Amino acid sequence: MASVEFKSITKRYDALDVLNDVDISISDGEFVVFVGPSGCGKSTLLRMLAGLEPITAGSISISSEVVNALPPRDRDIAMVFQNYALYPHMSVGHNIGFPLRMVGTPKPEIERRVSEAAEMLGLTPYLARLPRELSGGQRQRVAMGRAVVREPSVFLFDEPLSNLDASLRVRMRGEIKRLHQRLGTTMIYVTHDQIEAMTLADRIVVLRGGKVEQIGTPLELYNSPASPFVAQFIGSPAMNIFEGTMDDECFVRITETRIALGTRPSGISSGAPLLVGIRPHDVALGDPGRGTLSGELQLVEEMGNARLLTIQVGGTSVQIETQHQIALLPGATVHLTMPPEKLHIFPK
Amino acid sequence: MTSVKHAFRRSSAISVLFDGPAFPFIMILPALLMLGFVIGLPMLEAVRLSFDSIALRRPAAAGTYGVHNYLRLVADPKAYAALGFSALYMVGTVIGSVGMALTAALLTRRVIWFSGLARVAFLLPWTVPAVVTALIWGVMYDGNFGVINRLLDFVPFIDGQNWLIERQTALPALIVAQVWNEFPVAYIFFLAGLKAIPDELYEAARIDRANAFQQFRHITLPHLRFIIAVIVILLMIMGFKSFPIIFILTGGGPAGATETLTVLTYNAAFRSLDFSYAATLGILAVLASAMLVLGYLRLLPRTGHGDVM
Structure with a gap:
């Protein structure tokens, strides 16, 4: 040894x-x-x-x-x-x-x-x-x-x-x-x-x-x-990464949507560009509303215990993993909610 | 659809030829005929000649068939001596060439500085015709102004010799010249064989605590076994039937000390003009070399457990 x-x-x-x-x-x-x-x-x-x-x-x-x-x-x-x-x-x-x-x-x-x-x-x-x-x-x-x-x-x-x-x-x-x-x-x-x-x-x-x-x-x-x-x-499917900007106190802007962060990340000033990451199983499908991202469903992959959805949000291809049965067809508009505590913020 | 199928179906006669068990034989027939013509016929003619009595000094005896040449061969001490010299020459050239080629291949295996140049240098002797090799070595061996004796002047305790004129040194001197000329054949085979051994095996062996000799013994040699076996057969045949270097350098001398079977055959045919006896000696050479090669093949272990190939 x-x-x-x-x-x-x-x-x-x-x-x-x-x-x-x-x-x-x-x-x-x-x-x-x-x-x-x-x-x-x-x-x-x-x-x-x-x-x-x-x-x-x-x-x-x-x-x-x-x-x-x-x-x-x-x-x-x-x-x-x-x-x-x-x-x-x-x-x-x-x-x-x-x-x-x-x-x-x-x-x-x-x-x-x-x-x-x-x-x-x-x-x-x-x-x-x-x-x-x-x-x-x-x-x-x-x-x-x-x-x-x-x-x-x-x-x-x-x-x-x-x-x-x-x-x-x-x-x-x-x-x-x-x-x-x-x-x-x-x-x-x-x-x-x-x-x-x-x-x-x-x-x-x-x-x-x-x-x-x-x-x-x-x-x-x-x-x-x-x-x-x-x-x-690390992790499969890979973490989704969005480009965004630090908005003000505790919000990050991705495309046109403002998403609330739990706490303000240290060392990032307002207006600074940053990368926001979230794991596919942490993203949920939700109703349209404040703080949700909208995108077009492109692909549904059945994995038995879960389903892997590929969604185009602005210029970013996002994967989400859900346990729920999905009745949507490719082409449908979906809304994604991302819990603030699950977001990973990286300076750009 | 049926008609299309029908159009592509072969007639039964052609299908027997092309699909039947005779097909492989049909394919090699032209080559067999060619070989039969250029090798088989002369060999048959040599066998016939060996039973005839064609000697230009006794033209009247021609057409007398019998085993008299073979009886003469059995009683001919020169033939036994020639067989011995041929065997010695063959063993010497095989050992020398394999040793030299293996050493050269191991030295140039890995890419080191000037390895390309070294490879060319090692292959160069092969491109020199045997006759030219003999002439070059003849000059080098010369007792008076040869480079070998000149170099030996600088070496204490070893005196220069009349290499090709002394009984003890003539055969070894010929073997050295022959090895120089033919070892590149073995070298190129060994180099290819060495290149085929995966580097990973040497890395594993280094980690498994094998030293350089153990790596050679346990990895290199087993991988080259098949190539060495083939090369040895090739070199045995080349050595046994070698003629130009011996003939030009010593002509079989001094006093018959290098008179191999090929030289004896030549002398019988073109000096004594006894073609039938020469043919008999030729048959002996073929049989002897075939027996040596077969004997060697029997010594080789069968392919199976423990073999790379």
Whole structure:
């Protein structure tokens, strides 16, 4: 078990800054997920921690020891790759035992630890098979077995579920979570899928364009996003964002409508442009009146337990999620009420 | 609709040809005929010749058929010696070429400075005709003014040699020239094989605490196994039937020390003018190389568990 610290990490390829002055501190036993869109630098950050990418500037420490100059083999980490990176010519048993064989662990010990790992991951019947004879989920488990058998101080996962189909992904997600609960080892997990991030993480690091956008628990990120980017990235369907202006004391103007705010946001002067966010399930359909936005219903998507409506309000496409049955047809005019306490205000 | 369908239906005779089990054979028939004509016929002619008695020094014996050439071969010590030299030459060139090619491919695998230039340099010997290779190495091996002896002047404890004239050094010297000429064939195969190994496997191995040698042993070699097997067969055949470099550099000398089966065959045909005996030696060469290759194939483990391919 170990803590991990990224201090002022910068990564540059020629003139391109991939990561810029990143500071992240991860405590012992924590499950931290790096999430962000493609090209945000999350995988690079993980690979730098693994020792697979050189660090341009800054320092990385594992258990308070700076590891910048250490090769991967001396960092006491294990990694699960996106494409599994199983050795295709070795049986499942040999794949799992490979890290132990490389350091001359005695054979009986290897056998014991491989069979323990296989037992834990339900791989015992497949130990003699080759990776190509396994399904995607089984291969993923072998890759996890190869990491588990090491008993490393930090586990690294680089988008491990992105090659699996949706239902298997949900199942494997659960297995990874259980693994963390059982081992209690520090885990760092990279994904572009915010649902994976929300369900797995103790804390989430949102990265964008090589910079940390926000760090916090899943609920902190969901309830108090620090920026419109985080607001839209976390949560599904994504938060609606309107452009508006601060009207006077406690009102915001969106299109022609004045909407009351519960409290006046600090640091925003009257007349200042701002962005107003609201989650789709916080918007309600209502009657025309003061403080409601009008728009044209464009699309109704049935989801079984709820309905997702797409409504055009001025120049903004708004999604709302409602539990009520809807008798309206596309083209109808609808009125939206937005409770002031559910609004997220971001300076523009 | 029915008439349209009918129009596209093939006549039954054509459908037997194109849809029946004979179709693959029909497709390869032209190639088979061509190969039969350019390879099969000369081989048959060589077999016939080996049973005949065509020797320009005994023209009267022509047309006398029998196994006399084979009886002579069995009793010919020069043929046994030639078989031995050919085998040595083959083993030497295979080991040398595979070792050299693998080293070169590993060195130029990753893009480093001048790697493009290095690759071209490694491929260059392949473009040099064997005859020119022989002439170049002939000059380099020269005892008096050859560059090799000149360079050895700077090396303590090793004296210059008459490389192609000494019995002990002639065969190894020929092998070195042959390796220089043919290793690029193996190099280009190995380079392609190395490029096909995913980088991720090496990354996983580095994280799994494998050192450079362990990475080579557990990842590179298993992935190249199939390519190495193919290359070795190719090089075995190339080595066994090699002729121009040996013929030009030593002509089989000194005192028969490099007289491989191909050189002996040449000498029998064009020096002794005994074409039937030369054909018999040729048949021996074909049988010997075929047996060597088949024996090697038997040594290879079968594809299955534990194989990449």
